[in-house]
Amino acid sequence: MLENYLPILIFMAVGLIMGAVVMAIGYLLGPQRPDSEKGSAYECGFEAFEDARMKFDVRYYLVAILFIIFDLEIAFLFPWAVVLGEIGLFALGAMAIFLLILVVGFIYEWKKGALEWE
Amino acid sequence: MGIEKFLFYFFAAILLVAATLVITVRNPVRAALSLVLAFFASAALWMLLEAEFLALVLVLVYVGAVMVLFLFVVMMIDIDLAQVKEGFSRMLPAGIAVAVGLVVVMAVVVGPEHFGLEGFGEVPRHGADYNNTRELGMALFTTFVYPFELAALILLVAIVAAIALTLRRRPGTRHQNPAEQVAVNAAERVRVVKMAAEPRDDAPVPTAEPGESKEEPR
Amino acid sequence: MNLPGTQDYLAALPEIVVATLACIVLLIDLWSNDRERLLTWLATQFTLLVGIVLIIVQLSTDVTYAFAGTYVKDILSDVLKLFIFIGAGVAFLYMREYLRIHNEMKGEYFTLGLFAVLGMMVLASASHMITLYLGLELLSLSLYALVAMRRDSAQSAEAAMKYFMLGAIASGMLLYGMSMIYGATGSLDLREVADAVAQARSDDLILIFGLVFIVAGIAFKLGAVPFHMWAPDVYQGAPTAVTLFLATVPKLAAFAMLMRLLVDGLGPLHDQWQGMLIILAVLSMAIGNLVAIAQENIRRMLAYSTISHVGFLLLGVLSGTDQGYAAALFYTVVYMIMGLGAFGVLVMLGRAGFEADRLSDIKGLNQRSPWLAGVMLVMMFSMAGVPPFLGFWAKFAVLQEVVAVGLVWLAVAAVVFSIIGAFYYLRIVKLIYFDEAEEQAPIRGSSPMRVMVSSNGLVVLLFGLFPAPLLGICIAVFTRIELVIG
Numbered sequence: 120m121l122e123n124y125l126p127i128l129i130f131m132a133v134g135l136i137m138g139a140v141v142m143a144i145g146y147l148l149g150p151q152r153p154d155s156e157k158g159s160a161y162e163c164g165f166e167a168f169e170d171a172r173m174k175f176d177v178r179y180y181l182v183a184i185l186f187i188i189f190d191l192e193i194a195f196l197f198p199w200a201v202v203l204g205e206i207g208l209f210a211l212g213a214m215a216i217f218l219l220i221l222v223v224g225f226i227y228e229w230k231k232g233a234l235e236w237e
Numbered sequence: 238m239g240i241e242k243f244l245f246y247f248f249a250a251i252l253l254v255a256a257t258l259v260i261t262v263r264n265p266v267r268a269a270l271s272l273v274l275a276f277f278a279s280a281a282l283w284m285l286l287e288a289e290f291l292a293l294v295l296v297l298v299y300v301g302a303v304m305v306l307f308l309f310v311v312m313m314i315d316i317d318l319a320q321v322k323e324g325f326s327r328m329l330p331a332g333i334a335v336a337v338g339l340v341v342v343m344a345v346v347v348g349p350e351h352f353g354l355e356g357f358g359e360v361p362r363h364g365a366d367y368n369n370t371r372e373l374g375m376a377l378f379t380t381f382v383y384p385f386e387l388a389a390l391i392l393l394v395a396i397v398a399a400i401a402l403t404l405r406r407r408p409g410t411r412h413q414n415p416a417e418q419v420a421v422n423a424a425e426r427v428r429v430v431k432m433a434a435e436p437r438d439d440a441p442v443p444t445a446e447p448g449e450s451k452e453e454p455r
Numbered sequence: 456m457n458l459p460g461t462q463d464y465l466a467a468l469p470e471i472v473v474a475t476l477a478c479i480v481l482l483i484d485l486w487s488n489d490r491e492r493l494l495t496w497l498a499t500q501f502t503l504l505v506g507i508v509l510i511i512v513q514l515s516t517d518v519t520y521a522f523a524g525t526y527v528k529d530i531l532s533d534v535l536k537l538f539i540f541i542g543a544g545v546a547f548l549y550m551r552e553y554l555r556i557h558n559e560m561k562g563e564y565f566t567l568g569l570f571a572v573l574g575m576m577v578l579a580s581a582s583h584m585i586t587l588y589l590g591l592e593l594l595s596l597s598l599y600a601l602v603a604m605r606r607d608s609a610q611s612a613e614a615a616m617k618y619f620m621l622g623a624i625a626s627g628m629l630l631y632g633m634s635m636i637y638g639a640t641g642s643l644d645l646r647e648v649a650d651a652v653a654q655a656r657s658d659d660l661i662l663i664f665g666l667v668f669i670v671a672g673i674a675f676k677l678g679a680v681p682f683h684m685w686a687p688d689v690y691q692g693a694p695t696a697v698t699l700f701l702a703t704v705p706k707l708a709a710f711a712m713l714m715r716l717l718v719d720g721l722g723p724l725h726d727q728w729q730g731m732l733i734i735l736a737v738l739s740m741a742i743g744n745l746v747a748i749a750q751e752n753i754r755r756m757l758a759y760s761t762i763s764h765v766g767f768l769l770l771g772v773l774s775g776t777d778q779g780y781a782a783a784l785f786y787t788v789v790y791m792i793m794g795l796g797a798f799g800v801l802v803m804l805g806r807a808g809f810e811a812d813r814l815s816d817i818k819g820l821n822q823r824s825p826w827l828a829g830v831m832l833v834m835m836f837s838m839a840g841v842p843p844f845l846g847f848w849a850k851f852a853v854l855q856e857v858v859a860v861g862l863v864w865l866a867v868a869a870v871v872f873s874i875i876g877a878f879y880y881l882r883i884v885k886l887i888y889f890d891e892a893e894e895q896a897p898i899r900g901s902s903p904m905r906v907m908v909s910s911n912g913l914v915v916l917l918f919g920l921f922p923a924p925l926l927g928i929c930i931a932v933f934t935r936i937e938l939v940i941g
Contacts, residue, residue: 120287120367121241128244181403183306188392188399190302194294195385198374205371209458210378213385220389223478224396230485233400346664347635379458383467383522387577387589390474391596394570397481398600401563 181233192221245285252278265311269304276300287363290370463521466528469509469536470576476502477569484562492562496551499565503540503547503572510537520582524644527582534784534932535579535711542704542791543572545907549795552904553696553802564604568700571597575708581715584633584643591629591676594708595622598701602693614692621675621685629672635665636721645720653723663727669716670731677709678758679765680738687750690758695810698754699798702761703791706768710787713772714780725775732773733865739766740869744876754812756879757797760838763876764790770869771853777933779856782849785929789837789849792918796911797834800827803900803908811894817883819892827898828887830912837915839880840873844919852926 160167199214228234255275259268276299283292377385464471480502484495510533518529547568554560574594581587599622603615637643639661640651655662671682678686690698717728743763750756768790771783804811804820804827811817821828837846850873857866900908918925 120289120363120365120369121285122365124284124289177403177405180306180309181399183302183309184399185396187298187302187306188395190298192389192392194298195377195388198290198370198377201368201371202374202378205375206378206458209382210374213378213382216386217389220386220393220474220478221396223481224393227481227485228396228400231400231404232406233404342664346660380523381525381585382459383525384583384585384589386474387586387593390570390573391589391593393478394567394593394596394600397563397567397570398596401561401567402600402603402606 178236185228185233188224189221192218241285245282248278248281248285252282266308269307269311272307273300273304276304287367287369290373457523459522462519463526465513466519466521467526467580468513469506470526470573470580472509473502473506473569473573473576476505477566477573480569481566484566487562490560491555492551492560492565495562495565496547499547499569500544502569503544506540506572506576507537510540520646524646525581525583525586527580529580530932531714531784532580532711534928535707536576538788538791539572539575539579539704539707542707542795543568543700545795545799545911546700546704548903548907549699549799549802550696552901553694553805555901556802556805556807557694558807559605559694561604564601564696567597567601567604571601571700571705575705575711578708578715579711581711582645582719584636584645584648584716584720587645587712587715588626588630588633590708591712592626594705595626595676598705601697601701602689604697605694608692610692611694614689617685617692618689625672625675625682628668628675632665632668632670632672635661635668639665645715648720649722652721655723662721662724666721666724666727667731669721670728670735673709673712673716674735676712677706677765677768678762679735679769680742680762683739683742683762686762687755687758690761691752691755691812695754695798695802695805695812699795699802702757702798703794706761706765706787706791710768710772710784717772718780729773729775732769733862736766736769736773737865737868739763739769740872740876741766744872744879747876748879750879751814752812753801753814753817753883754810756814757794760876760879761790761794763872764838766872767850767853767869770857770865774856774860774862776856776860778859778930779853781926781930781933782852782856784932785926786849786853788925788929789845789918792911792914793834793837793846796830796908796915797838799904799908799911800831800834803827803898803904806896814883814886815893818886818890818894820887822892823895824898826909830908831887832884833912833915835880835883837919839877841877842919845915845922845925846919848919848922848926 195217196214199210203210252275255271255278258271259275262268262271276295280292280295280300283289283295476498480495480498483498484492487494489495513528514530514533516530518527520527547565550564550568551560554564571594574590574592574597577590577593578587581590599615599619602618603612605611633643636648639655639659640648642648642651652662675682675685690702693701721728740763743759743761743766747756747759747763750759764786768783768786771779771781771786773779774782801811804816817831820831833844837844840847840850850869854866854869857869
């Protein structure tokens with residue numbers, strides 16, 4: 120089975136080597152004359168006004184976690200789709216119940232207004 | 238077998254280094270990115286175990302989604318690094334002692350000789366047509382269908398908990414209601430207000446009170 | 456291909472129905488505009504009632520395995536579920552009163568509570584480590600959310616954070632232990648694990664290693680010393696209504712987890728886990744009782760009291776006999792009843808925005824409400840193990856079994872720690888009866904609340920005078936005597 124993934128391994132190796140080589144060439148061939156002004160932060164010609172890190176609204180978090188939950192749900196659909204033909208109706212019913220439970224969650228989400236940004 | 242073993246040690250080494258970086262680097266964003274690398278390396282290890290579906294899900298769900306959430310959280314809270322580091326050196330000796338003790342015990346116990354592996358024989362290697370996703374599906378939708386539905390309930394509780402704990406209605410935010418906008422008619426749009434003629438400012442002050450003069454904003 | 460059939464669904468009917476109704480309650484709550492959430496609450500109680508009926512209809516001593524051995528229905532699971540339903544019903548009644556007093560009514564308290572009940576049911580009839588773990592997670596996740604429900608309170612958030620972090624570590628330990636057991640036995644099915652363990656060498660290091668992690672994981676969930684650090688903060692930080700729920704009913708689930716993992720699965724390793732449980736039990740009784748004396752906060756004191764009760768519970772289990780398990784089950788049920796009563800009184804003492812949880816808040820309770828003072832007196836005497844209250848019989852039953860297996864020194868230690876522990880229970884009684892009231896606010900409370908708290912006290916008193924029926928049920932569970940209820 121693993122031989123199927125050999126191209127991906129080669130791809131990863133090539134990617135790593137290419138990245139390393141390009142960075143190494145830049146490092147070796149480029150002139151390096153460091154200067155304190157060159158190294159300082161630059162923002163439209165001014166000193167930086169504030170920290171680059173800013174606080175995110177907690178609502179991003181809510182959207183992200185809801186996304187993950189449904190992402191996980193989708194992950195279950197892949198093996199299901201593969202074996203549906205073999206198991207038949209029972210698998211269909213099992214997944215229907217699974218999705219139904221999550222639809223309850225979706226209705227909850229919708230009705231509570233978690234999908235609205237305001 | 239040689240190349241597989243080499244790959245195992247290669248990815249295992251990356252995993253160990255990345256996992257160590259997660260807990261030692263000072264910058265939380267770098268820690269989160271090291272965790273991404275650790276997830277990648279463990280996905281590669283799972284792939285070597287022929288658990289291809291789980292390996293891909295690990296990359297898709299954890300690297301793709303969970304880590305984004307982690308980065309959100311890291312960005313969301315203003316971490317005061319000095320405060321985090323406080324108590325680190327005080328706890329360090331105890332932490333190292335516990336860690337060393339655990340490693341020694343595990344080195345003694347978790348060796349192949351204790352697992353009784355001879356009872357299971359060599360793990361068969363599957364051919365190129367082996368479908369791990371199918372095997373997983375067959376187990377999940379026949380033997381483990383009860384735990385499978387329980388997983389849905391856990392996800393449901395996660396939805397409810399996330400919303401109940403983080404959703405806040407802000408007072409005073411304005412938003413559109415398209416249904417109302419569409420359903421509006423001319424009579425509701427404009428209100429014609431009858432009012433007495435206003436005297437000019439420079440005219441002498443009249444004795445009569447002006448009628449309805451203010452229009453309510455809609 | 457072995458697909459589940461009708462008999463599988465019939466065996467798991469209580470879980471299926473409760474899960475369905477829990478989803479419906481969630482939807483009902485969405486569309487109800489009632490500020491009091493009466494409909495949600497009634498639907499929750501109705502769900503529990505349906506559960507009780509389903510269990511009683513199917514009550515039998517037969518052991519049925521369903522869903523390819525991931526689910527087991529036996530008399531232990533049935534009886535545990537019955538007690539879980541009853542305890543949760545009482546807890547939800549107190550919870551509603553609390554939420555009304557404090558003006559924090561939210562439907563999620565009941566829906567999440569219902570999902571926690573479902574998690575406990577799954578734990579009670581788990582015969583496969585995967586089912587067991589999922590049930591535990593369902594229960595824990597609901598409880599974490601419940602603890603954090605008071606979103607704007609820093610104390611509550613801190614409690615939830617600690618609970619969540621330590622709970623996650625405990626889950627990790629449990630999983631690690633399970634994976635070790637899987638490595639040693641080649642199975643996660645508890646029956647197959649038991650068979651494989653019985654044939655393995657008793658000094659199989661991998662098994663012992665896995666066992667240590669599993670015991671540590673369970674001890675975390677139970678709150679046994681030295682894995683108890685979360686309990687005081689969580690009990691104090693969570694809203695009292697949540698504390699009273701998570702301090703009482705889930706202990707039954709934790710008992711189920713002990714029985715399923717250690718007895719059903721790793722029973723042949725009894726000699727090994729007995730030693731570990733002895734350490735946990737002695738430490739829990741010692742630390743729990745000693746530290747409780749120093750507490751000024753009643754909820755914190757009750758947390759340490761719970762830790763010491765967990766020590767007693769472990770005494771029953773570590774004896775390794777059917778009578779010992781029965782005594783432990785009896786102890787757990789009795790503890791649940793006493794805990795519900797004590798927290799119920801605390802709920803009644805609270806006012807909007809004020810938690811009556813300092814020792815000074817209950818001073819002179821007798822002058823303010825003699826009846827409530829009487830209930831609290833019964834609870835405290837019972838927890839201290841004063842005859843003839845229910846708590847005495849629970850302690851007595853456990854000690855009897857410990858002596859029966861020859862661990863006399865352990866029984867003596869338990870008695871000594873109980874006597875030390877009696878001090879802080881009796882201090883509360885002294886505060887109630889012999890001190891002047893500092894707080895003069897009248898004690899109100901809806902009539903269902905009054906009735907329930909009173910009957911809670913009466914149950915402790917009556918079962919204390921006639922412990923035979925309750926003890927009989929617990930013994931019947933383990934001796935497989937045909938059980939007839941009603």
